[in-house]
Amino acid sequence: MADGSIGLWTVPLAVLGGAIRVSTPFLFVSLGECITERSGRINLGLEGTLVMGAMSAYGISYLTGSPWLGVLAAGITGALLGALHAGICSLPRVNDVAVGIALMLFGTGLAFYLGKPLIEPTAPRLPAIDFGWWSDIPQVRAALRVNVLFLIGVALAPILYWAFRTTRWGLLLRTAGESSDAARAMGHSVLLIRLRATMVGGFLAGIGGSFLSLFYPGSWNEGLSSGQGITAVALVIFARWDPLLCLWASLAFGGAAALGPALQSVGVTSGYHLFNAAPYILTLAIMIITCSPKRTLTGAPAELSITR
Amino acid sequence: MDFGRISRRHLLQGGAALTLGAAAGARPAFAAETTIGFIYVGSRDDYGYNQAHAQGAAALKKIPGLKVVEEEKVPETDAVEKTIESMINLDGATLLFPTSFGYYNPHMIKMAAKYPKLRFEHCGGLWTDKDPKNAGSYFGYIDEAQYISGIVAGLTSKSGKLGFVAAKPIPQVLRNINAFTLGAKSVNPKATTQVIFTGDWSMPVKEAEATNSLIDQGVDVLTCHVDGPKTMVENAARRGAFVCGYHTNQSALAPKAYLTGAEWNWEALYPKFVKMIAAGESIPNFYRGGLKEEIVKVSAYGEAVSPEARKAADEAKAKFLSADGFAIFKGGLVDNKGKTVIAAGTDRGQKDPELEKMDYLVEGVIGATS
Numbered sequence: 132m133a134d135g136s137i138g139l140w141t142v143p144l145a146v147l148g149g150a151i152r153v154s155t156p157f158l159f160v161s162l163g164e165c166i167t168e169r170s171g172r173i174n175l176g177l178e179g180t181l182v183m184g185a186m187s188a189y190g191i192s193y194l195t196g197s198p199w200l201g202v203l204a205a206g207i208t209g210a211l212l213g214a215l216h217a218g219i220c221s222l223p224r225v226n227d228v229a230v231g232i233a234l235m236l237f238g239t240g241l242a243f244y245l246g247k248p249l250i251e252p253t254a255p256r257l258p259a260i261d262f263g264w265w266s267d268i269p270q271v272r273a274a275l276r277v278n279v280l281f282l283i284g285v286a287l288a289p290i291l292y293w294a295f296r297t298t299r300w301g302l303l304l305r306t307a308g309e310s311s312d313a314a315r316a317m318g319h320s321v322l323l324i325r326l327r328a329t330m331v332g333g334f335l336a337g338i339g340g341s342f343l344s345l346f347y348p349g350s351w352n353e354g355l356s357s358g359q360g361i362t363a364v365a366l367v368i369f370a371r372w373d374p375l376l377c378l379w380a381s382l383a384f385g386g387a388a389a390l391g392p393a394l395q396s397v398g399v400t401s402g403y404h405l406f407n408a409a410p411y412i413l414t415l416a417i418m419i420i421t422c423s424p425k426r427t428l429t430g431a432p433a434e435l436s437i438t439r
Numbered sequence: 440m441d442f443g444r445i446s447r448r449h450l451l452q453g454g455a456a457l458t459l460g461a462a463a464g465a466r467p468a469f470a471a472e473t474t475i476g477f478i479y480v481g482s483r484d485d486y487g488y489n490q491a492h493a494q495g496a497a498a499l500k501k502i503p504g505l506k507v508v509e510e511e512k513v514p515e516t517d518a519v520e521k522t523i524e525s526m527i528n529l530d531g532a533t534l535l536f537p538t539s540f541g542y543y544n545p546h547m548i549k550m551a552a553k554y555p556k557l558r559f560e561h562c563g564g565l566w567t568d569k570d571p572k573n574a575g576s577y578f579g580y581i582d583e584a585q586y587i588s589g590i591v592a593g594l595t596s597k598s599g600k601l602g603f604v605a606a607k608p609i610p611q612v613l614r615n616i617n618a619f620t621l622g623a624k625s626v627n628p629k630a631t632t633q634v635i636f637t638g639d640w641s642m643p644v645k646e647a648e649a650t651n652s653l654i655d656q657g658v659d660v661l662t663c664h665v666d667g668p669k670t671m672v673e674n675a676a677r678r679g680a681f682v683c684g685y686h687t688n689q690s691a692l693a694p695k696a697y698l699t700g701a702e703w704n705w706e707a708l709y710p711k712f713v714k715m716i717a718a719g720e721s722i723p724n725f726y727r728g729g730l731k732e733e734i735v736k737v738s739a740y741g742e743a744v745s746p747e748a749r750k751a752a753d754e755a756k757a758k759f760l761s762a763d764g765f766a767i768f769k770g771g772l773v774d775n776k777g778k779t780v781i782a783a784g785t786d787r788g789q790k791d792p793e794l795e796k797m798d799y800l801v802e803g804v805i806g807a808t809s
Contacts, residue, residue, distance in 0.1 A: 141655045148651065153644055243482070250484045253673070253692060270655040273678060347647060348670045349677075353482040354641030389648045395635040396652035400807035407638050407645070 141270070142393045148274030149389020150382045151281060152347045156181060156356075157381035158284040159339030160363035162291060163332035165374055167213075168367055169295065170328035171308035171321070171434030174216050175231030177336040178360030179238020180209045184340025186242040186249065189351035193254035201254070202280070202341045209337020210330045212238055217329040221322045227436055235360075249351045257346045278346045280338065287335075288378035295374070304328055308432035336360065362410070369414055371430035384410045472506055473533055475499060475713075476526035478519060479511040480539035480666075481641055487667040487686040488640070488703075492538045492562070494687075495705025499713060508532060515541025523550045527557060534716070536709075538562045540609060548574060558722075560712065563611060565795050566725045575722055577708070578611075580729030580789045582618035583759050584701030584737045585662070586767050587752050588683035589622020591698045591740070592660040593630045594748035595681055596623075602653035602680075603634040604646055604663040604671050608808040610797040612664045615701075617801045618767050619662060619683075624803050626751055633658055634806035640666040650674045660698070672697070681743060688738045699752070700738035707733050729789055730759045764789060774799040775806075 160177050167174045184205035192201030216234050220227045260282075263275030295301040306314045307324040314321050343359075344351045366384065370376035391406035405412075475496075483493040489511065500507045508530045513522050519542045526532040535557065537547050543564030551559045551574035564576035592601050601623055605612050616634055623630040633656060635649040646663070650671050653661060662683035663671045669692060675682045676693035684690065684700025715722050728734040737756065740749055758765040766788050772781040780799050781787055787794055800806060 141652060145648070145652050145655065149648060152651075153648070247484050250482075250486055250669075251691075273651065273655070348643040348674060349647075350643075350669050350673055352485060352641070352643060352667050352669060354485075354667070355643050357642060357644070359644075388644060389652075392635050392637070392645060392649040392652045395806065396633060396649070396656050398805060401809065403636055404638055 139397055141397050142390075144270055144274050145389045145393030145396075146386040149393070150386035151274070151277055152385065153388045154381040154385030155278065155281045155284055155342045155346075156339040156359050157363045157366060157384050158288070158378060159280075159342070160336045160360055161366045161370065161377040161381055162284065162287055162374055163209075163335030163339070164364050164367045165291065165332075165370075165372055165377055166304070166335070167325075167329050167332035168372060168435060169308045169432055170304050170325045171311060171432050172217070172220060172227050172325045172329060173231065173364075173435055174213065174234075174329055174332060175228055175361075175364060176212065176216055176234030176238060177231075177332070177364055178356065178358065179235040179242070180212045180333050180336040181238075181340040181343070181360035181363075182242040182356050183212060183238045184209050184337030185344035185355055186246040186340075186351055187337075188341030189254050189344040190246070190249050192256075192345055193249060193252050196255055198255050198257045198345050201345055202257070202338055205337040205341035206334045207337070209333035209335070209340070211333070212337075213330040213333025214326065216333070217322075217326040220329075221326070239356075243353050246351055246353070250353075253350070254345065256349055257342075259346070278342065280342050280346065284381075285378060288374045291374035305432070308434050311434055336363075339363075365414065368431075369417060372432065373430060383413060387413055472504055473713075474506045474508060474526075474531045476523070476530065476532035476535045477507060477509045478513050478522055478526075478535070478537045478539070478542065479509070480515060480541070481512060483509065483511045485641065485667040486669045486689070487665070489538070489666060491686050491703040492536070492705055495703075495709040496536075498706040499709050502710060502713065505713065506530075513539075513542075515539055515546075517546070519546045520550055523547070527554060532557075534558045534560065534713075536560050536562070540564070540611065543576065558716070560722070565792065570724075572724065575724040575726060577712075577722075577726035578795075579703060579708075579732075579734035580727065581701050581703065581735045582614045582767060583729040583765075583789070584735045585615045585618040586622035586625075587737050587755050587759075588662055588699055588701055589619040589624075590626050590752045590755055591744055591748045592619070592662065592681070592683055593623030593625070593627040594745065594751060595698055595743065596627070596630065596660045598657045598659050599627060599630045600656065600658045601630060601632045602650075602656075602658035602661040603632050603804075603806075604649045604653070604661065604665060605634055605636050606640045606642075606665045607638065608636055608798075610795050613797045613800060613808065614794060615664050615685075616804055616806075617797065617799075620801055620803045621767055622755070625755075626748075630803065632804045632806075634800070634804055636806070637665065643667075643670045646670045647674045651678065654678045654680050662700075684738055690738060690741060694741065695743060697738070697741040698744050699740050702736045702738055704733055704736050725792075727790055730756065731764070768794060773802045775802050775804050777802075 187208045188201035188205035191204040192198040219230045259276040263272035307321045311321045366380050370380045387410040477496045479489040481489045540563045543561045551571040559574045561576045566576040620632040637645040660681045661675045668685045672682050672689045672692045676696035690697040766786040768787040770785045771783040774780045
């Protein structure tokens, strides 16, 4: 302890810190996708939305000097991409999965193209709230430097859980997702419900992207997302379309991402590729344990093109 | 991401054609227009490895009569062969620079054998007599600059614990880690370097996690060997640690934390190659050089570097620049498993090809290659 090192305690601390630092983009994208999929549509384009959000947030923060304006810009960019997805999917005989893949490529490509001049400059970052004030160990304090977006994401999960069950728009959303005929019989436009749901989903995914470029790792470059948007979309299925499970799954993925580097730092050096693959092994294991050939996935919206 | 590649290429070609049109009145340095192809493994603007090469390519674009075609984000697979084919057959490239380590064998070798009249120059490969004569490999002894970074790091660190964020355990990376450590140990025998491998060239989240984990372990000076050092530099500086840069100068990102760094100098080498070809000289198939040959350079010292560290680093630099040179890897070298890797009495000079097959970490490095 005298030399400022905390030895093996690094590992649990890094997993805790990683869960807080790395999970936020997963959380926002998966909650956004949860809303979209509950309305009966799947938007695979959120990887592109995440990257576009990261780029636009960094650009706006750099140009205006206000990271919060950057977050807002990321959200709006995400909502517009969501509207584009929903708009194309409103046309007859359009496959939402194919549109999603196209928009994923479109979003990442556009972000890389527009983001070229943003790689070198340094934009103002989002502030952190120091929750480690009670500790005099610098490592604990560093792990507990939390961004307010993480707190918003954590609060959003139970709010969505509650809203899906009890509010009018939550029920409408689920009706559109479970039976579009029923929603139509009630006099609601299914396309309009899905447009709104996809836009809200895109808005959240864009904000998830702003966390990547403005807080952690905290700068814009083309490898920034490295597939986190895709992982988060898969995470929704893994979480059975339940916002609370999305929260736990995001935290687990964040912590698992920190495991590989942390183990190497304390000297567990063999098989680091295996530890780096921990999040994916975790997914596979849970998928295998929970799947059954006798029934469809519990919680899957009936209108979803992948389950229909 | 594969998409957009063609259109971007065509855009670049259009741009190059425009520049040439403007320069049409200027005296042509080459009898016919020569097309040179550059292939990058990542983004040209990564503030790191690929950008250093792209700056070298940009230096060639200024020479009249040269046309440069570029393609970025080409994976180290069959994809690079397709890119080489299209650069040759569609763009008429006669000189190719595949700049990533994994392009060399078998991909570039195969292409060089297929097009024996064209010239292939690979960065980082290990050319041997068995390889085609029209293929060459060039590289810089950037470990010399890393050794100097190590000296500065060793004299700046209070804990004596240094950190290294590395991508993959390949010889070039291991050589940098070892040179950095030996530099630090030359001024502080108790210094150790903790290494973390992220597994790939560009993994920003892993690099940030590695940086945080190292600092949690008491590391107070960090360096790296990944494609874009920006993530490590910014995250380490935020935690109050010092950094040594890599590939290009990153001091603008963290002026207070930036000590020094190991930089490439391809802007100087590539025009030299082209002039050699234009003059009818042949480029040696195995082309190497360090600080003395100006293929690599050391960043200007940051404000946090003490006069003592500056003096020690300048002395080491003078040794590298001297006529005799300086061997970083001397006889009696022991790896971190206790095995003697260079027998006593046989110093391995910088040009020794054995060093380019390095598969060990020296004593003082905490970490393993697999």
